[in-house]
Amino acid sequence: MSQKVLLSSKEINIILHRLACQLLENHLDFKDTVLIGLQPRGIFVAQRLKKILQSEYSVKKIDLGLLDITFYRDDFRRGDKPLEASKTRIDFLVEDKKIVFIDDVLYTGRSIRAALTAIQSFGRPREIELLTLIDRRFSRHLPIQPNYRGRQVDAINNEKVKVMWEENEGEDVIYLINK
């Protein structure tokens, strides 16, 4: 197994600021927009973006929810390992809101498909956008593309993109791991 650094802490920081600006450009004061971090790994990106938008671009109020998609996945009973659920916390209404789904890595697109189904249980949003920190190009199984992407990566199937966060793993870094 070998691994190389795809993005360093400094690069991640620059990308997050750029993504925050792009969100700001489209959603201004976030009055009708809510951020939904996808469990388990998308929530770190979402929390960082919310922090940047509030502290550096003085957006007053941003609703941030956490959505777990485990029970909506299409691979139940198909893998070797059982699926483990995480917490869902959406304590606001999504009816008629603009939603931005936030995840760390976009790969086959199946998680996003599950998230699109899951969010319907909370109401009918006006529109849904997708933001992803890493977009693994040419590996989609479904016709799903991000509206905002941090970095596009060409990774072959036995490679894995691992995103680490300071608050969780001790440092901000993204590795490309060859299994």
Add this chain to the structure above:
Amino acid sequence: MSELSVKHLLGIKYLQEKDIQLIFETADHFKEVINRSIKKVPSLRDITIANIFFENSTRTKLSFELAEKRLSADVINFSAGQSSVKKGETLIDTVNNILSMKVDMVVMRHPNPGAGIFLAKHVNASIINAGDGAHEHPTQALLDSYSIREKLGDVANKKVVIVGDILHSRVALSNIFALKLQGAEVKVCGPRTLLPKYVESLGVEVETDLRKALNWCDVANMLRIQNERLDISYFPTTREYTQQYGVNSRLLDSLNKKIVIMHPGPINRGVEITSDVADSGQSIILDQVENGVAIRMAVIYLLASKIKQ
């Protein structure tokens, strides 16, 4: 740990403590799901479940059926009263006939202790015991412990007294196993005639004075008298039973603390518990019913994830 150690849920006796914790953690997620405006997830859309009830049930049957539907499973229901069992068909034949219709899981209630265990040995499906005679009723014990955990934060080190007809109660036995496994202290309370002879061998204490038992405990689980299983007279009159072992608000108010009151249902109001107690703020009887759906969703989901395609 993300997997149960068992393939069937036949009784609490066969579970480990970590299985119970996994069921509770999964139930937490499902409790959030059933409080959404759309209370359904698509996880089990390729699973078919048969609910086979050889004995009457209201709560358990509805709760299982609702749990299955909330998980998007296909459900078929079978009650022995209207079936070929009356024409002399054996249990294995009945179930195998149902299974040949491509059923993956069987939820069964049966008047004979061990019926679920017997079935699990002889048929190829995941079995959930929804009550087998006076033996076990595992999902009831799980939802009881889950409700205690929700109300008091934890089950470990809590003092629980189970009051009433312990001798004929599958709820009592499953509760004793579950509570002891989680490190709770358990006492049973009732007339001597309704306490099994060797109940102390399960690590529980016997108390025949209800007031003493209630003063000791954090939680009192009130059971009904199982009249349908009483073949002889175990106590002189219902009135006398109520005087000695019925809970009323006067008794509760005279205790030195506020205890939590539970009841697995069906309630015989005015016998083991008065209406004002059953409907009071100290009672979590309706929370138990709500939690029942979440617990059963968790059990079904975790067992279904072990059925290979």
